[in-house]
Amino acid sequence: MARKDDPATVEYETKAKNLLKAELKRKGVTYGQLADRLSIIGIQETERNLNNKISRGGFTAAFLLQCLAAIGTATVHLSETD
Template identity: 45%
Template sequence: MDWHVEARRTLRAELVRRGVSVEELSIRLAHFGVKESPQSLAVKISRGRFQLAFFLQCMAVIGGGTVTITLPPAHSG
């Protein structure tokens, strides 16, 4: 399981669900005090390597008051 892929898919899905582009996300985050260019956001999201705090900031600015994340089952052994 590649957790970075799951993080990327989750954030991208929420952006699409709410009709928010990366450019719009950059503008909204700037109003929230997070300065990231659309290009740097696109790279960060495509890598899927971001902190939970960043994910929560994104959800706050795109109106994601409730987010359901479905995780794959854990494999033991």
């Protein structure tokens, strides 16, 4: 299991955080709106919790997929050059 301070882990947590932030921006969705949309699918998060969780970047793959589903993102493009 990768350690939290492992550079590879930090790199991919940063990529996940940036991916989610970019999708939120592209869709024009605020953290408050994301909280509302997540609650519709049964996920209870406050705007403040979302801000903290996304800023840290250390969230689960399930959380990432829940957020992407809640904002209506059907596809994501990953680039090895970011």
